[in-house]
Amino acid sequence: MSWTDERVETLKRMWGEGQSASAIAKELGGVTRNAVIGKVHRLGLSNRTEEAEAAPAAAPAPQPVAEKKAEKKPAAPKPEPQPTAAKPEAAPAEKPAVAAQPATFTPVPRRPIVPAGQPLPPQPSANEISPEALASVREVEKKARKLTLMELTERTCKWPIGDPATDKFWFCGLPSQPGKPYCEAHVSVAFQPMSSRRDRRR
DNA sequence: CCCTGATTCGC
């Protein structure tokens, strides 16, 4: 595969969103995370340098490498493109869809993203699940690694535990079954064979 | 171990 404009665009976008190199590589396909990282560096957007305003007085000349002969720019307007600057500030662009936000707009920068997860699992409905599996789940959830969303990987159980609306929320995080999004215990409650679903008519 | 990005260097 080659770095077409489209692929580069995807790379830039995802990198700007804080996606990991491996995630980007998977999304693009046909490349490894090394390739992605290499490209990122070649594109010069390796580090999200946004804190360039930290040194007001200090002369910003951290370049050990002396430029060959580029000292002639009395007013060279070279606006360095800010690739990852997602600031909800004065936007020159117009937002036709949404009315201008009042000053109450949350300035909190929305950081990273969800690691391309599978659709979140249904919470265990206390019924229609074998008592053994339920007991197993309760046991397992006491050993849960309590990972955050960002800490999940393809090999960690993504079973949510607790109430997302509170601080008491995390993901199981135990080793997931190969190819499955959950650990063994949660797989057993997540994937219910139709046959085990007795219709409890009453 | 699992993962992350950074760097090198032959191609």
Added chain:
DNA sequence: GCGAATCAGG
């Protein structure tokens, strides 16, 4: 320019 191999961490 490209990216596998390697390095240096968490």
